[in-house]
Amino acid sequence: MALTGAVLLVPRLAEAGPTAGCGRTPTLTNGTHSIQSGGQSRSYILSIPNSYTSTRPYRLIFGLHWLNGTANDVATGGADGAAWAFYGQKQLSNDSTIFVAPQGISNGWANTGGRDVTLIDDLVRLVEGDLCVDTSQVFAMGWSYGGAMSYALACARPAVFRAVVVYSGANLSGCSGGTQPVAYFGIHGTHDSVLNISSGRSLRDTFVRNNGCTAQSPREPAQGSLTHITTGYAGCRAGYPVQWAAFDGDHAPHPVDGSTATSGTRTWTSAAVNSFLAQFTGSPSPSSPPSGSPSPSSSPSSGPSPSPSSPAPSTPGPGTGCGAAYRTTNSWPGGFQGEVIVTAGSSAITGWTVQWTLSSGQTITQVWSGTLSTSGSAVAIRNVSYNGSLAANASTTFGFLAGGTPSAPTLTCTST
Numbered sequence: 001m002a003l004t005g006a007v008l009l010v011p012r013l014a015e016a017g018p019t020a021g022c023g024r025t026p027t028l029t030n031g032t033h034s035i036q037s038g039g040q041s042r043s044y045i046l047s048i049p050n051s052y053t054s055t056r057p058y059r060l061i062f063g064l065h066w067l068n069g070t071a072n073d074v075a076t077g078g079a080d081g082a083a084w085a086f087y088g089q090k091q092l093s094n095d096s097t098i099f100v101a102p103q104g105i106s107n108g109w110a111n112t113g114g115r116d117v118t119l120i121d122d123l124v125r126l127v128e129g130d131l132c133v134d135t136s137q138v139f140a141m142g143w144s145y146g147g148a149m150s151y152a153l154a155c156a157r158p159a160v161f162r163a164v165v166v167y168s169g170a171n172l173s174g175c176s177g178g179t180q181p182v183a184y185f186g187i188h189g190t191h192d193s194v195l196n197i198s199s200g201r202s203l204r205d206t207f208v209r210n211n212g213c214t215a216q217s218p219r220e221p222a223q224g225s226l227t228h229i230t231t232g233y234a235g236c237r238a239g240y241p242v243q244w245a246a247f248d249g250d251h252a253p254h255p256v257d258g259s260t261a262t263s264g265t266r267t268w269t270s271a272a273v274n275s276f277l278a279q280f281t282g283s284p285s286p287s288s289p290p291s292g293s294p295s296p297s298s299s300p301s302s303g304p305s306p307s308p309s310s311p312a313p314s315t316p317g318p319g320t321g322c323g324a325a326y327r328t329t330n331s332w333p334g335g336f337q338g339e340v341i342v343t344a345g346s347s348a349i350t351g352w353t354v355q356w357t358l359s360s361g362q363t364i365t366q367v368w369s370g371t372l373s374t375s376g377s378a379v380a381i382r383n384v385s386y387n388g389s390l391a392a393n394a395s396t397t398f399g400f401l402a403g404g405t406p407s408a409p410t411l412t413c414t415s416t
Contacts, residue, residue, distance in 0.1 A: 018057040022132035026054065032071075037122040038115045044102040044123060045075040047086075048131065049095035057134035059097040059277075060127060062120065063087060064142030064149045066253070067108050071101035074146075080264025084254065087141055087167070088270025089277075092401075094335065098131055109149035111173040116149060117156050124160060139277060141165035143253035144195065148172035151203050154182040162280055165273050167253050168192055170199035181211045181240040185276045187247070187269060190220050194251035204244055208233060211240040220246035226258050227386035228268065243276055245269075257384065268368045271399060275337060278330035321345050321415035322390075324354045328406040329399070335365075336406035339399045340381070342413060344390035349415040351388040354398075355380045356411050362404035370398035 026048075034043050049058065063074040063086040077084035083091050086099045093099075100123055102116075109116050120140075127133060140150040140161050147169025154164040155178035163183035184207035188200035197220075208215055214235035221227045228247035236242055249255045254267035264270075323343045330337035342352050358364070358377040370381040382388075387396040 019128035019131070019133045019135060021054065021128060021130045022057060023054050024130075026052075026130050028127070028130045035119075035122055035126060037119045038113075040105075040115075042103065042105075042119050043071065044100055045071045046127070047075060047090065047099040047101075049093075049097065051095045052098075052131075054132045057132045057137075059093075059137040059139070060124075060133045061086060061089060061093075061097055061099050061277075062123075062138075062140040062150075062153075063089075063099060063101045064109065064140065064146030065101070065104065065107070066142070066144040066146050069107060069146070071103040074101040074142075075099070077264055080254070084264025084270075087143070087165070087253070087273065088264065088267070089141070089274060092270060092274045098127065098133065100127060104145070104149075109145050109152075109173045111149065111152055114156070114174075114176065116173065117152060117176070120153060120157070135160075136162055137280060139163050139165070141167070141273065142169070143167035144169065144251065145172060147203075151175065151206075154178075154184065154207065158182045163277065165276070166200070166203055167269070168195055168200065168251055169203055170195040171203060175206070178206055179210060181237060182207060183240050183242070183280070184211070185243045185245070185273065187245045187272075189249040189251060189255065190246055191223055191249070192251045197246065204242065207240075208242050211242055212237045213242050218244050218246065221248040221386065223248055225386060226260065227384075228255065228257060229386070230272065239280070241276075241279070245272060257386075271337070271366065271368050271401065275329050275339065275399060278337065321347065321349050322352045322413040324411040324413040326356075326409055326411055331406050335401065335403050337399065337401050338406070339397055340411065341395055341397050342383075342390070343395040344392055344415070346392055348391050348394075349389070351383050351416040352390070352413060353380055353382040353415075354411055354413050356409040358402075359404065359407045359409070362402055362407070364400050364402045366401040368399050369396070370400075372400075 030048055032045050034041050065074045102119055138161055140153045142150045147166040150164040150166050151169055152173035153161050155175035158180035165185045167187045186200050186204040188197045190197055213233035218231035219229055221229050225248045228245055230245040233242040247255045252262045254262050254264045254269055256262055256266045325341045327339055328336055329339050340354055356379055358379055369387055371384055373380045
């Protein structure tokens with residue numbers, strides 16, 4: 001299995017690059033459109049970045065709705081508002097991504113005879129033929145039935161989709177193929193009353209095997225803890241990670257730590273998915289942009305940084321009991337996303353606080369897996385209930401979104 005996957009990896013990377021739509025004036029526009037697919041008229045919603053230019057390739061994300069949901073629910077965020085559009089990724093995309101929300105037949109994704117995979121094939125062909133897309137940055141995501149369809153796409157189109165995100169999914173739309181590697185992020189509630197978490201684990205384990213990861217049973221939160229635990233699998237082939245996030249909750253697309261209520265604007269999932277997708281590097285930009293245009297690779301509007309910085313070594317200081325290491329996981333004009341790894345020293349700890357000073361012009365706008373307090377430019381982030389206790393030499397992470405230009409802060413970690 002490992003040898004077969006390694007051979008298949010070569011043509012996939014060799015074929016990645018800008019599409020035929022690069023360098024041409026597009027005819028596609030924002031809004032709802034129809035397309036003939038498999039002898040039927042199907043509809044979809046397209047969202048093109050406001051600053052779109054055909055001189056550089058963009059990421060392409062397909063957002064797939066749930067049973068009895070609609071493409072419009074995905075594209076607008078539905079009752080949760082714009083912050084949840086395309087599962088929260090549109091707000092975080094900073095004009096770096098083309099989004100497509102297809103409409104399922106009877107508001108579902110039965111994929112009878114492969115008709116829904118065919119629809120996605122037709123939409124990929126349409127968009128890539130008219131717009132400038134980076135074919136190494138094509139993703140699919142969805143909740144419930146939309147998660148099932150995302151899994152079906154990973155199975156059937158591993159050479160097209162770089163990664164999929166499956167929220168509370170199951171094998172409902174089939175899995176034609178399902179033997180080749182695709183980066184995979186599964187999110188599921190531990191007491192899901194609609195699609196049992198065992199279904200989500202089964203989908204995840206398909207790509208644990210395909211991606212050559214070391215099999216394990218990731219730790220999951222206890223019922224009543226109202227927390228989540230995210231696990232990154234070890235041993236996966238380079239470029240094909242598997243990540244699993246189990247949360248203490250029912251069948252919900254946007255759980256909130258510490259609460260039984262859900263809100264698209266308060267969930268930790270948006271930032272977690274954004275961080276997962278940001279790790280994938282893009283293809284080279286078109287080699288000959290129009291005269292007078294900046295090179296796409298150096299353009300200030302080129303979107304998320306394709307190569308997250310590596311964290312500096314983290315060594316607990318004398319008497320502190322913990323150490324902290326920072327890395328920038330994503331950046332764009334006017335903002336960035338950071339991650340901090342907190343590591344206990346030679347003894348177990350029951351709590352931690354990380355402090356640093358913001359550089360000029362920086363402001364923190366959102367934090368997950370930590371509690372923020374500020375005083376002027378001084379920042380302190382302490383643990384939340386589920387990640388304060390660390391065994392000796394064990395680690396946890398927290399992340400944040402910030403305005404300004406990224407820099408490497410000097411961190412101080414203290415423990416209790």
